[in-house]
Amino acid sequence: MNVDWLTICAEGQTEGCIPAVQLIYLIAIVIGAVVLALIARRSRDLSTATLALMPVAIAINVAVGALIVALRLPIYLDSIGTVLVGVLAGPWAGALTGLLTNLIWSILPVPGGAGPTIAFFAPVAAVIGLMAGFWSRRGVFQLRSDDERAGGFLALAAGFAASLVALLVVQSTVGLSFDAADPDSQTRFVTLGIVIVVIGVAVAWISNRTIFRLRPGEPRTLSYLAVATGLTTAGIVFVLLRLLFSSDGYFSTLNGSPESALPGTDLSGLALADPLGLIIEAAVAILAGIAAWRWATRGNRARLFPVWIGGLTTGLVAAAMSAPISAGVFGGVTGSGTDALVALYRTLGLSVFQSAFAQGLTSDPLDKTISYTVVYAILLALPVTVRTMFSRGETTVTE
Numbered sequence: 001m002n003v004d005w006l007t008i009c010a011e012g013q014t015e016g017c018i019p020a021v022q023l024i025y026l027i028a029i030v031i032g033a034v035v036l037a038l039i040a041r042r043s044r045d046l047s048t049a050t051l052a053l054m055p056v057a058i059a060i061n062v063a064v065g066a067l068i069v070a071l072r073l074p075i076y077l078d079s080i081g082t083v084l085v086g087v088l089a090g091p092w093a094g095a096l097t098g099l100l101t102n103l104i105w106s107i108l109p110v111p112g113g114a115g116p117t118i119a120f121f122a123p124v125a126a127v128i129g130l131m132a133g134f135w136s137r138r139g140v141f142q143l144r145s146d147d148e149r150a151g152g153f154l155a156l157a158a159g160f161a162a163s164l165v166a167l168l169v170v171q172s173t174v175g176l177s178f179d180a181a182d183p184d185s186q187t188r189f190v191t192l193g194i195v196i197v198v199i200g201v202a203v204a205w206i207s208n209r210t211i212f213r214l215r216p217g218e219p220r221t222l223s224y225l226a227v228a229t230g231l232t233t234a235g236i237v238f239v240l241l242r243l244l245f246s247s248d249g250y251f252s253t254l255n256g257s258p259e260s261a262l263p264g265t266d267l268s269g270l271a272l273a274d275p276l277g278l279i280i281e282a283a284v285a286i287l288a289g290i291a292a293w294r295w296a297t298r299g300n301r302a303r304l305f306p307v308w309i310g311g312l313t314t315g316l317v318a319a320a321m322s323a324p325i326s327a328g329v330f331g332g333v334t335g336s337g338t339d340a341l342v343a344l345y346r347t348l349g350l351s352v353f354q355s356a357f358a359q360g361l362t363s364d365p366l367d368k369t370i371s372y373t374v375v376y377a378i379l380l381a382l383p384v385t386v387r388t389m390f391s392r393g394e395t396t397v398t399e
Contacts, residue, residue, distance in 0.1 A: 005115050008020050032122075037096055040095075040096050045091075046089075046093060049089075049389040050088070058104060061081040061101040062105045062108065065077060066110040068336075071261050072337035080374050083128065083129070086129040087133065087135075087136040087392065088390040090391055091130040094130060095126040095133075099122045102118050102121055103122055106119035121325060128368070140306040141396045142303075148215055153309045154228055155205070156204055156313070157312075163200030176189060222297070229304060238281055239362070241284060245270060247277060307376045311365070315366065318360070319361050332346070342359045379396050
């Protein structure tokens with residue numbers, strides 16, 4: 001256990017200490033953990049089964065997260081346990097698990113720990129637990145392929161797609177810049193952001209009232225979900241391949257140097273220069289999407305799509321929360337593998353805040369989608385009798 005960094009910085013001291021204002025922030029987080037525990041207790045989320053699960057979940061978060069930090073991968077995977085608790089025991093228990101994970105991790109002598117960095121993101125971890133409980137209550141882990149509620153998730157996905165297209169159009173035309181020293185730039189950034197969100201909301205609302213207005217047991221529900229599963233799979237695979245195999249991707253950093261995640265191991269040959277790399281990655285993504293579409297048309301497999309929507313929305317919220325912390329407190333550099341993405345976006349001319357936000361939009365939705373998928377697999381493997389031991393266990397029955 002290492003708490004030396006909790007020493008308040010003396011005048012002129014910058015290393016091995018913490019500024020007083022940041023220490024106050026951390027104390028507020030600890031107080032928040034106590035408040036969350038009281039709320040969870042009053043909501044009956046903290047049953048005996050939940051109290052037994054939470055230490056296991058925290059251990060999973062820290063172990064997997066520390067491994068990812070050590071390997072400097074451009075994702076996190078440090079919220080699998082948080083999502084699991086949020087799904088089984090409710091949002092308040094999930095939020096408490098996420099908060100405690102980051103606080104405990106910050107004092108452990110493991111990669112990502114023994115310092116204040118991970119502790120500063122504790123509120124983000126808490127919100128991830130809250131959202132896991134929120135989506136669990138809405139049945140994303142038990143939705144069947146013929147459930148009319150699937151139309152809402154399809155409409156939500158259409159809204160996200162519309163917002164993404166609007167963002168790309170704005171960025172490629174008028175630009176979406178943010179200058180902390182320029183009030184006009186800030187006003188313009190917020191205004192354009194609101195316009196992009198409104199476009200997404202409008203598309204989601206209209207599509208939910210028209211094309212995705214489904215009736216119980218309607219055959220086209222399965223068809224829509226299968227197509228959405230294929231398209232989402234293609235998108236996930238493409239982003240993952242770009243993060244790993246592009247000329248600036250993860251494998252390009254494994255050049256055998258002492259500073260790389262695997263010193264002495266040169267895997268930089270796996271990094272593919274464009275346009276060949278882009279063509280290969282797109283082709284693999286399309287093939288994966290077609291395979292996923294065909295797989296989802298059989299049985300009740302297409303119900304995985306709502307799980308992905310839950311992960312995607314959680315990732316977007318996490319990105320929006322973590323970007324100001326990353327940029328404002330750490331200058332976009334947190335010591336994890338995502339720093340490479342921040343550096344890449346900085347070379348494209350983006351500001352620290354823009355780079356941190358762009359990195360979050362790249363890593364967080366993918367990371368949380370993978371985490372939700374892993375939790376879904378865990379729930380499938382758990383016996384019904386075990387799942388129903390928890391206060392929200394009945395909403396996770398996926399039979």
